[in-house]
Amino acid sequence: MTMLKTRSTGFQAYFRTVGKEGRGIVLLVIVSLLLVAGMGSRLAYLQIVEGQRNRQLADENRIRLIPKPPERGKILDRKGRVLAGNSFSYSVFVWPMAAKKSNWPRTLELLAQILKVPEEEINHRVQQAGVNSPSLIRVAQGISQAQIVALEEHRAELEGIEIDREAMRLYPHGEIAAHILGYIGELNAEELEERRDQGYRLGDVIGQMGVEASYEETLRGTWGGQQVEVDGEGKVIRILGQKIARPGNDITLSIDLDVQRAAEAALGNRTGAIVAMDPEDGSILALVSRPAFDPNWFARRMSESQWQELQRRQNPFVNRALQGFPPASTYKIVTATAGLESEYFGPDSVLMTYSALNTGGFAFHDWNRAGFGSLGFAGALAWSSNTFFGQVARRIGPESLIDWSRRYGMGEKTGIDLPGEAAGFIPTPEWKEEVFGEGWYDGDSLITSIGQGALQVSPLQAAVMFAVPANNGYRVRPHLIRSTENPDKWRQSLNLQPSTVSVLRQGLRQVVTGGTGAALNVPNIAIAGKSGTGEDPPRPHHTWFGGYAPADKPEIVVVAFAENSGGGGGSVGGPMVLNVIQAYVKHNSSK
CATH class of the missing domain: 3.90.1310.10 (Penicillin-binding protein 2a (Domain 2))
Structure with a gap:
């Protein structure tokens, strides 16, 4: 205490001797020393403690x-x-x-x-x-x-x-x-x-x-x-x-450019779709939808004329190969399968066909308004008899039709590796009760049996359906990436009786050799198939044709669909399918 008091007294004495001006200088020196000490300590902190972080920030500002x-x-x-x-x-x-x-x-x-x-x-x-x-x-x-x-x-x-x-x-x-x-x-x-x-x-x-x-x-x-x-x-x-x-x-891709070109040319300017597929494993060989667009227009700035051209086309971005439409008589493949696999019919069953079936006060007509006499399943497919398949649907009931539709893959997406696929639709008694508040009538089974009414199937799903008789009873999963794997990866057996497959193949071949698909009866290529004409009132009806070749050992399935084209499935869709099959044979003759 004595020492501190002495030192304090000394400073006081010093300040009294230096005067007012001297004291100001001394204070300035002390403040300066304090500032320098503070800046030094801050600089040391920035360089030593925060140095690495600040160097990083500096680099980020200049690099x-x-x-x-x-x-x-x-x-x-x-x-x-x-x-x-x-x-x-x-x-x-x-x-x-x-x-x-x-x-x-x-x-x-x-x-x-x-x-x-x-x-x-x-x-x-x-x-x-x-x-x-x-x-x-x-x-x-x-x-x-x-x-x-x-x-x-x-x-x-x-x-x-x-x-x-x-x-x-x-x-x-x-x-x-x-x-x-x-x-x-x-x-x-x-x-x-x-x-x-x-x-x-x-x-x-x-x-x-x-x-x-x-x-x-x-x-x-x-x-x-x-x-x-x-x-x-x-x-x-x-x-x-x-x-x-x-x-x-x-x-x-599994796409064959030659087959794709042929399918594009076959469909032409019609609104619709064509699907070509390998029936063994579901590989897509061609897939066309019209109207279309030029994808180059989107790879760079689109011109006004290109934009206006797109506006004139009817939904050019809708892939009609993946959208549902009434499948018309092509669906008779499913009805025939359901009948042949039921307890009520066998491969040798024969039914009388009529000009019409009467149900609930309505007449369910055969398409020729006369009937075709007595027919078996193969003959009924060849002539596409409505009254034959109507009788089959009556006997087996709606549950069997619905069940076999689902087994064929209808009512759900195929799983193809493209976005925007629709599942289609299978009408059921439960759906009708919920939507219309009424039960399922005999007429509902009749209309469904020939692929009309609320039933919706895409051209791709139809190709899967045609592949079943072509590959002896397998449902395939369509895909676009080329695969060298065993076909079994892409398919599952429907466990059909061999007699069922045999009758289906006989009937589909007879469609071409003496039925509604005579336009495809050409030398050198044996083709099997089925036509369809789908009503879409008040617009013109849709036309379908699905087929495969060679008939004895199929390598390609082709389905052609023309939206609101009018005409008949055999006369409109048949030539399109023929052109695609011929292009496939021409460019794959060594297969």
Whole structure:
């Protein structure tokens, strides 16, 4: 205490001797020393304690990653021919971080003039990415040589604008196989938000339909990019490293381009669908839907004329091969199976046919209004007798028809690797009671037995149905990816009696040799099949034909469907099926 008191007294004496001005200087020195000590301790803390973190922040401010999108994988047909590939062209990008904000209005004006893209669209893309985005923002694809020259002439006024070569999706066959392949398009804001955690970025393209959508993860590839060092204004000083983008994987489809072309030509401008399939394992050889579209239109900026053309077509994005329609008399395959597998009928059963069956005060007519006399199951299929199959349905009851419809795969999706498939519909007594508040009548069984009424089956489901007699009793699962695995992976037995399969095959062959499918009775190819004409009042009726060949050892099933075409199934659908089968035989003669 004595020492402290003495020291305090000394300071007081000192201050009295130096005067007022001296005391101010001393205080300033003391404060300065305190400030220096504080700054030193803070500097030591930042360098020693927080040094690593601050170095990381500094690097993040001067090092940028310029991402590079990958090349999308190709889609090939079963023989290795390209159905969807890539071509290289030049695109224009805005690099917001490197563009001078004060010059942006003039830059935007020039870009819009040269690229023929509205200013609002370019500005929206940049704003969506953020004005400090380190990424290149694509604002135009597939620019012309004249546009490249114009951009280079204005290079001094276009800071932050880059021209780069990139892969663009190309569908070399135009509308061919459009509903199989689908198309790609840039992610919208909602899609980007949903997929951001999967590595997608602004400007990314994604499969929007068909195989492009189903196999997006396989086709898309992995992003690459350049790591660059930038100065305070965002200009690149040097490239630090580069990660090569990894292209997506190619996929090979079961589609045969030759058969696909033949199916496209056979359907022509009709609204409808054609499905060609290997009956042994469900491999799709061709699948056509009309109206269609050109997927190339979506791979780059669509023109106004292209957009207007799409508006004139009737639902071009609906894949009619996967949508349900009344199957008409093609469904008699199911009715025949249900009868032959029941306790009431056998392979030698014969029924008298009539001009009409009377039920509940209504006449259920045969299509020729006269009947066909006595027929067995094979003859009834050949002549497509309504009254024959109506009598079968009466005897076996609705439960059996419903059961065998489900066994054939109706009323549920086939599981094909395409989005947008409909399940179709099987009417039941429970459904009728719930919807109409009334029971199931005899007339409901009669109308269902010939594939009319509320029954809905897609052309693809019909192809699965025709494959059952073709492959001796197996229900197959259709698929588009080419498989070399055992066919048993793709099918299950319906456990039909051999006699049932035999009668079905006899009847379907007689359809062509002497029944409603005579248009397919040609030399050198033995074809079996079944026609159908589906009512759709007040519009013209639908027409169907399904067939397979060779009749003794089938390799291909073809189903043709023409929506509201009018005419008969044999005369409208039959020639379409014949053309597809002939193309298959021509291009696969060595099989």
